[in-house]
Amino acid sequence: MKKKDIIELKIQDLEFPLKGVGYYENKKIFVKNAIPGQVVRILIKKVRKDHAEGKLLEVIERASTEVESFCEHFGNCGGCSYQTIPYEKQMKMKADLVKGLLDEAGIMGYEFLGIEPSPEVFAYRNKMEYSFGNEKKGGELNLGMHKKGKFRDVVTVDHCKIVDEDFNMILATMLNYFRGKDVPLYNNKTHEGYLRHFIVRKAKKTKEIVINLVTSTQITFDMTELVEIMKNLNLTGKLVGFIHTFNDNIADTVVNEHTKVLWGQDFFTEEILGLKFKISAFSFFQTNSLGAEKLYSMVLDFMGDADNKNVFDLYCGTGTIGQIVAKKAKTVMGIELIEEAVEAANKNAQMNGLKNCHFIAGDVLKKIDELTTKPDIIILDPPRVGVHPKALKKVLAYRAPEIIYVSCNPRSLAENLIDVQKAGYKVKTVKCMDMFPHTPHVEAVVQLIKK
Known part of the structure; x- marks a missing residue:
C-alpha cells in the first residue's frame, strides 16, 4: 500500500471525532466521515509505519444500522455527517467515544452518567x-456551506434541517438578490472581490433576529434596497438588526475590522433559565439555546x-x-480574554440584577495571579484546545475544593484531566450533553473533588 492507492475497506470501529477505523495489510486505516x-x-x-489515512470516495455498502438521510443537501454539504444514524445510536456513539478517551487516558474511579439528548433534534x-462562493470555478453564485471534502467550493443550503425556516428564507432572499446584481464574489486565492460571508x-x-453581511472594502455598494427587502420578509421571528461587517483579512474567516449598523441594532436578546442575555454580533453564545439550558443545569x-x-x-x-x-453562590468572578465579551457580561449581570458577580478582561494565565479571593469552586469552560498547561498549573495551585470542567472537546479534556489527577483531584462524575445532533460534536461536564 502506498500513497494515492485506491482500496476498498470494511469499517470496523470508530475514533473521536468521526474517524472510521479499518484494517488493510496489517495496518490501521483512518477514514474521516x-x-x-x-x-x-x-x-x-498518508502512509505511516503503523497506520495510514484515507479519503472517503464512495460508500459501497451501507451499515445495517443506517437510515435514509433527512436532508436534500446530504453528501454535498459538509455538515451533519451523522444524519444516516438513528438519533439514539448517535448519542450512544458519542457517549462511548467520550468514555473511551477518558479511560484510555487513565482517568479512573469516576461515575459516568451517560448522555443527555438535545431538547430539539431539528431546527x-x-x-x-454562511459563505459566498460557487460549486465550480466560474459557476453560479452560491451562498451556504463548504462542499464536503472541498475547502474552496460552496453549496447553497436553503433547505437545511438544523435551522428553522426563517434562516432558509433569509438565505434564499440574500442569494437571489445578489444573483441579480453585478457584484463580484471575493476570491480567496487572488484576494479580490466583494462578497465574503x-x-x-x-x-x-x-425570536429576535440579527443578520450580518460580511464583505471586503474593495467596492462601494448601496445597501438601501437590500435592507428594505429584508425588513419586509414574512418571518416567524422578528428582524431587529441588519449590520454590515468589513473584512479585508486574507484568511477565509470572519474578521471584524469594522462594522456598520445598516438598520436597527447590532445585538439580539436571548433568555436562558430565567435570565436575559444581550448577545452582540460577534459574542460567543452556545448555538443550541435549549440545549444550553440543560448543559448549565x-x-x-x-x-x-x-x-x-x-x-x-x-x-x-x-x-x-x-x-x-x-x-x-456567594460571589462569582469571571475572566475572559475578549474585552467585548466581558463588557457584555457585566452589562448583562446588571440587567439581570445580579450584584454578586463581576467579570474582568485578560488572559487567564496572567489575570488569575491578580485575584485575591480564595475560590471554593472553579468553573472551567475553555475553548476547543483546552486549558493551556501553564494556566492549568496556576488553576490547580489554588487547591479549590471543587472544580467543574465544561468541555467541547473530549480529547483536550482527557489531556487536561491527566494533569488534574496528578495534582490530587479525583474525577468524581462525568456527564455528556448532546448540543449538536447529527454531528460528531459533543459537550461533557466533569465534577472534580480535591482529595
Missing part, C-alpha cells in the same frame, strides 16, 4: 455562518449547595454560566 459497518472505497492520503441552531442569528425564546447540579461559596468562572465568555450560578 466513515462509520462502523460500512464498506468504503478510499484514496490513501436547534441559533446561529449560522453572511451570518444569521436568531434567539430561540425571544448540569453545572448547577454538580455545584450542589453553594450559598456560602466563592466561584471563579474562567474562560467565561459573555458570562452566561457565571450569571446562572450566581443565583446560588
Whole structure:
C-alpha cells in the first residue's frame, strides 16, 4: 500500500471525532466521515509505519444500522455527517467515544452518567455562518456551506434541517438578490472581490433576529434596497438588526475590522433559565439555546449547595454560566480574554440584577495571579484546545475544593484531566450533553473533588 492507492475497506470501529477505523495489510486505516459497518472505497492520503489515512470516495455498502438521510443537501454539504444514524445510536456513539478517551487516558474511579439528548433534534441552531462562493470555478453564485471534502467550493443550503425556516428564507432572499446584481464574489486565492460571508442569528425564546453581511472594502455598494427587502420578509421571528461587517483579512474567516449598523441594532436578546442575555454580533453564545439550558443545569447540579461559596468562572465568555450560578453562590468572578465579551457580561449581570458577580478582561494565565479571593469552586469552560498547561498549573495551585470542567472537546479534556489527577483531584462524575445532533460534536461536564 502506498500513497494515492485506491482500496476498498470494511469499517470496523470508530475514533473521536468521526474517524472510521479499518484494517488493510496489517495496518490501521483512518477514514474521516466513515462509520462502523460500512464498506468504503478510499484514496490513501498518508502512509505511516503503523497506520495510514484515507479519503472517503464512495460508500459501497451501507451499515445495517443506517437510515435514509433527512436532508436534500446530504453528501454535498459538509455538515451533519451523522444524519444516516438513528438519533439514539448517535448519542450512544458519542457517549462511548467520550468514555473511551477518558479511560484510555487513565482517568479512573469516576461515575459516568451517560448522555443527555438535545431538547430539539431539528431546527436547534441559533446561529449560522454562511459563505459566498460557487460549486465550480466560474459557476453560479452560491451562498451556504463548504462542499464536503472541498475547502474552496460552496453549496447553497436553503433547505437545511438544523435551522428553522426563517434562516432558509433569509438565505434564499440574500442569494437571489445578489444573483441579480453585478457584484463580484471575493476570491480567496487572488484576494479580490466583494462578497465574503453572511451570518444569521436568531434567539430561540425571544425570536429576535440579527443578520450580518460580511464583505471586503474593495467596492462601494448601496445597501438601501437590500435592507428594505429584508425588513419586509414574512418571518416567524422578528428582524431587529441588519449590520454590515468589513473584512479585508486574507484568511477565509470572519474578521471584524469594522462594522456598520445598516438598520436597527447590532445585538439580539436571548433568555436562558430565567435570565436575559444581550448577545452582540460577534459574542460567543452556545448555538443550541435549549440545549444550553440543560448543559448549565448540569453545572448547577454538580455545584450542589453553594450559598456560602466563592466561584471563579474562567474562560467565561459573555458570562452566561457565571450569571446562572450566581443565583446560588456567594460571589462569582469571571475572566475572559475578549474585552467585548466581558463588557457584555457585566452589562448583562446588571440587567439581570445580579450584584454578586463581576467579570474582568485578560488572559487567564496572567489575570488569575491578580485575584485575591480564595475560590471554593472553579468553573472551567475553555475553548476547543483546552486549558493551556501553564494556566492549568496556576488553576490547580489554588487547591479549590471543587472544580467543574465544561468541555467541547473530549480529547483536550482527557489531556487536561491527566494533569488534574496528578495534582490530587479525583474525577468524581462525568456527564455528556448532546448540543449538536447529527454531528460528531459533543459537550461533557466533569465534577472534580480535591482529595
